Amino acid sequence: MLPDQAIRILVANDPRLAPYTSIREKDLTSGHGGRFIVEGKVTVETLLRRGRFAVESLFLCETRLEPLADILTRVPSDVPVYVAPQDVMDAVAGFPMHRGVLACGVKGKTATDAALVLSQIARQSPLPSTLLMLSDLSNHDNVGACFRNAAAFGADAVLLDGQCCDPLYRKAIRVSSGSTLWLPFAHGGSGAEMMQAARDAGYTVWAMTPRADGAPLASLPVPDKLAILLGAEGPGLPDDLIASAVPVRIPMSAGFDSINVATAGAVALAHVFASRA
Template identity: 35%
Template sequence: MTVVEITDLSDPRLADYSHQTDVALKKARGTEHGLYIAESALVLQRALAAGHRPRSVLALGNTVDEARALVGEDVPIFSGPSELLEELTGYLLHRGLIAAMHRPALPSAPALLEHARRVIILENVADPTNVGAIFRSVAAIGADAVFVTPRCSDPFYRRAIRVSMGTVLQVPWTRLGDWPSTRKLLATAGFQVAALALSADAVSLRDFAAPERLALVLGAEGEGLTADALASADTVVQIPMAHGIDSLNVAATAAVAMWALA
């Protein structure tokens, strides 16, 4: 397809980029599961490698050739000067290009657990920055899948994808139901559950003997894990601290725990 030079910001084909919120993109018309935004050529490349389909690309003039090399001739590429694209999107495209990507269908939880040995469960982690950072650690240090509770921030939100450097698009993940059904699901798959929390009866991470199949549960900063999450755990684990510090940021906690139990 010929590159489309933008002259009119009211062009309906640009609606995916016109100050759209993540929530609005998730409900985008003409899609089965909604859209998400991939920022930068690197993230777009990782999305394509994961089998995700682009609906269109928005590119600065000097990145059009790079965009075409990634998506081919069948995906529309819209281009224009930086000032015009910033007016359209509401932010500066300092990474050169963004793409509106079709959200894939999420896999089933049993399918992800079938061949997994280490998984991460995020309970009600509302900050997409933390979600993205945890996914990056999962990809780098090693876990087989991530599970998020209904109130957890969406890993496909633009900020989460950006902070994760696109690893959200590589690491398998899906959403869970309530804790009784989750506990049953994990037990059936042979997983023990370790909750990272500040608790009087918590086992030090140094002393925790990890089983063959383990689910690590992390909660929101401030609130921590819910009573239902703690009740569903086989063990509560705590990272030993020095200098009177009681805990780490949840993303740092995830990284330390995964490293220690790799």
């Protein structure tokens, strides 16, 4: 049974589907025009249930209507639900859409000012408080995984400098299990500006690094207001950011000094979460 606002689409060049056309190419060029695309049942459900962004439309394969019946009851009455056969959906997206579930969200005025997000956190969240800060992470999988870890271990917000990729990129949303849609974040500025905003708000910053002079993670008391800073795969954090924070390392077996950045974030966040339990 079709929802009341369902609109059947029979041709791939229907102009109402413009946000969904050639998704991969638009992802690479930020060509969605202030929109973002959400893919898959879990993330679309998150967008509808607890997302903080407006929903512009849904685009579904006709075979997905019955399995999504409960979710579709949450679609606002003024949001169109476009429904098409699988071959039409594949032609629009530009690749096989096996999940058959897409939604288009509107970014609106996403926060670029870390200090503004931190002031909102201060008003809404009692102590203790944890931030995850990301510097120069250009890999969408890593950014998405970092958000998922932050959500799992109770971080209040994620701050990203301007060199990081967009957390509302389709793949980042999917890898984050939809947490980029509801977890507060700010994206912009330099790593130094991001760190200064955290310090001005009273946070101690732990700079995660494999350097031998870093304090072992378990050796440090966990402050009430803590920001965990992660750098890019390979080069890690620059020296000036490490020097302006507390260098912290995760002890590892001899001859091996690094793990994936999202994994390092998960280890640090889990340690903090357990210490406060």
